[in-house]
Amino acid sequence: MTRVVYVNGQYTPYAQAGIHAEDRGFQFGDAVYEVMEVKAGQLVDETRHMARLDRSLKELRIAPPMTLAAWSRVLRETVRRNRVHDGLVYLQVSRGARPRDFLFPGPDVRPTVVCVARSASKAKADAQAEKGIAVITQPDIRWGRCDIKTVMLLPASLAKETAKAQGAKEAWFVDDDGFVTEGASSNAWIIDKDGRLITRKTDAHILPGITRQVVLDMIEKEKLELVIRPFTVAEAKAAREAFITSATNHVMPVVSIDGAPVGNGAPGLLAQKLRNGYYLSAEISSH
Numbered sequence: 001m002t003r004v005v006y007v008n009g010q011y012t013p014y015a016q017a018g019i020h021a022e023d024r025g026f027q028f029g030d031a032v033y034e035v036m037e038v039k040a041g042q043l044v045d046e047t048r049h050m051a052r053l054d055r056s057l058k059e060l061r062i063a064p065p066m067t068l069a070a071w072s073r074v075l076r077e078t079v080r081r082n083r084v085h086d087g088l089v090y091l092q093v094s095r096g097a098r099p100r101d102f103l104f105p106g107p108d109v110r111p112t113v114v115c116v117a118r119s120a121s122k123a124k125a126d127a128q129a130e131k132g133i134a135v136i137t138q139p140d141i142r143w144g145r146c147d148i149k150t151v152m153l154l155p156a157s158l159a160k161e162t163a164k165a166q167g168a169k170e171a172w173f174v175d176d177d178g179f180v181t182e183g184a185s186s187n188a189w190i191i192d193k194d195g196r197l198i199t200r201k202t203d204a205h206i207l208p209g210i211t212r213q214v215v216l217d218m219i220e221k222e223k224l225e226l227v228i229r230p231f232t233v234a235e236a237k238a239a240r241e242a243f244i245t246s247a248t249n250h251v252m253p254v255v256s257i258d259g260a261p262v263g264n265g266a267p268g269l270l271a272q273k274l275r276n277g278y279y280l281s282a283e284i285s286s287h
């Protein structure tokens with residue numbers, strides 16, 4: 001249960017936590033966010049998430065609302081006040097509120113900052129990973145700067161609704177050339193018949209996932225074979241294994257794509273191995 005939400009310097013009871021009606025996050029999607037896992041009360045991969053937040057803010061020319069040390073205190077205090085042992089912490093920064101105008105406000109308008117923490121069952125996620133998930137494919141109708149972690153998530157929301165209606169947990173976006181870009185809220189991977197891990201490079205078309213980067217580190221350490229290139233839906237359906245990565249799912253095996261089984265239709269061994277080794281490579285910090 002979420003008890004309090006951090007809003008602009010105050011820890012506010014959940015039911016009363018609100019922002020201004022003319023917030024630019026609300027009117028223009030002019031806001032960025034991060035989601036970090038909380039494990040045993042500690043933050044997972046905080047350094048990398050905060051570096052990505054900094055980059056997102058810079059790309060949108062939003063001034064950082066506080067220092068890294070202040071963020072660290074807010075994140076931990078929000079986790080503590082909500083008594084989150086295992087779960088996630090979400091932060092959002094919008095450009096702020098003022099009478100609606102397409103043009104940016106001046107420096108007198110302060111960014112709006114929100115931080116929410118919530119518990120999530122680790123056992124439930126592990127049970128899901130034992131079974132794997134189904135994904136469907138959807139045309140990638142998003143904008144040209146998917147590398148910035150903005151709250152403009154309507155295409156992702158629509159794609160996930162479509163996935164749910166078809167009994168799937170995630171949607172993979174597909175570009176005009178037939179290549180998978182990424183999941184609605186995850187990065188996409190396959191493992192080919194020769195055991196090579198394949199994922200596309202990070203550019204403006206996908207979010208540079210923190211979990212993706214941790215898995216890349218594991219691949220390097222384990223000396224696994226890696227090919228950074230885009231793959232097609234047909235390749236993914238013919239793959240030995242497929243999986244997604246995200247802060248809330250770690251490595252989650254994909255067992256079917258558009259109703260067609262991947263491999264033998266069960267979670268792949270390498271995906272499970274990467275999942276099980278995740279915390280050895282991730283940064284876990286309590287400070």
Ligand code: PMP
Nearest residue numbers: 185186187207209210211246247
């Ligand atoms: N791509 C998209 C579009 C996402 O929303 C997410 C989750 N925020 C990811 C990839 C995975 O990123 P991360 O590993 O940092 O959670």
